[in-house]
Amino acid sequence: MDSPSVSGAYRFVIQPGENTQVEVEAELFAREDIAKLGVAPLTSMFTFGEASRERPDDFRPQVHDSDGLLMHTGSGEWIWRPLSNPSYLHTSTFVDDSPQGFGLMQRERDFNRYLDVEAQYHRRPSQWVIPLDEWGPGHVELVEIPTPDETHDNIVAYWVADDTLAAGESRRLHYLTHTLNTQPDAHNLGRAIRTRHGRAGVPGQADSSSLEQRQFIVDFQGGALADITADQPVELDISSQHGEVLLPQVTPLPNNGWRASFRLPASDQPSDVRLRLTLKGEPVSETWNYVWYPDDE
Incomplete structure (x- = not known):
């Protein structure tokens, strides 16, 4: 990777399958001061769902690739945030210390909740991120962007460490990300x-x-x-x-x-x-x- 503000080298170990897995190792070198570094970014789409107040004139009850952000905090708490398609930009932060995982999830898997035989939103996979080293204090940041339809990815989630990256400094990243059709195995609560x-x-x-x-x-x-x-x-x-x-x-x-x-x-x-x-x-x-x-x- 090479840009005016940062350079770096990445290593990806990919294991395809029903749950495709990617192990990511990276070393980043800052050329300029970087106030916010988004780690393990995920993108998805949410146009409307069961809690949406405003919805288009559409025969489908719901249209989304993901319906919520799931987090497993460093203290062991599981947090679920339903997604929305706002009328103006929303940014939410979830403060944590050494998170155990986070992801954008498609929890609703029933075809009857979408009625879409083309996009088949009930089959869209979730994406889960697991840190493989200590990330320390920081926060998961969720960005929800207004979108008029399903052709735009309008949901973004990523990790931001409290430590900034100054010019001349480097940072090592090591994490795992994988698809899944259910919930993470460790999640045994209601x-x-x-x-x-x-x-x-x-x-x-x-x-x-x-x-x-x-x-x-x-x-x-x-x-x-x-x-x-x-x-x-x-x-x-x-x-x-x-x-x-x-x-x-x-x-x-x-x-x-x-x-x-x-x-x-x-x-x-x-x-x-x-x-x-x-x-x-x-x-x-x-x-x-x-x-x-x-x-x-």
């Missing part, structure tokens, strides 16, 4: 299989306060939840960086899943919400993270 939201008003009741609120439901299933019966004391651990969360609840579902629900009050500021299911103080689901932009029409 997974968010559905994110929906809508107006919180009760049909037939003209309650103006509730009409201004936003109702969210997040359904979890699989993993550790498969062995938890409906009479177990599953609790909802929920927080918001900005503003309050109203009426948080957790409810067992008839399909051996669990539903987390909550409301957000009317506001002109974004709300960054995190939630997970716990049993006797221990997590039994991944952490669902979502940013609600009330002005993102």
Whole structure:
């Protein structure tokens, strides 16, 4: 690799197959000061999905190559962020120290969720990155770019170390990236299989306060939840960086899943919400993270 700001040498060991694997080794040399170095960049496409407010006049229920960003943090937490097609550029950062993995995932594998016999979005592979050395403190950065249709890759995710790269310095990179059609083997917690939201008003009741609120439901299933019966004391651990969360609840579902629900009050500021299911103080689901932009029409 050779450019005005950086040069380097790469080595790729490729193992093709059902899950194609690429081991990457690189040594980079900075010619200029580099404030941000994106490592293991992934790109994908998300046009609209089940939680999209605005959608084109299209017979297909969903159109995307990936529906979420999954992270396995250095502390062992699993975080799921559903993707969106915003009306203006969104950049999100997920601070971590020595991450164990991250990837752009196509979690929904059912043809009926897409109805597309040409693009076959239900067969699109996920892509997972595993560091093979210590990456230290930094963050995963997610960039969501507005797109009018599915012909543009508008989703980007990569790792950014806290340490900058000054002119004359070098940095070694060593990581593995591979495709997969399921979830990473180490992920044995309940997974968010559905994110929906809508107006919180009760049909037939003209309650103006509730009409201004936003109702969210997040359904979890699989993993550790498969062995938890409906009479177990599953609790909802929920927080918001900005503003309050109203009426948080957790409810067992008839399909051996669990539903987390909550409301957000009317506001002109974004709300960054995190939630997970716990049993006797221990997590039994991944952490669902979502940013609600009330002005993102």
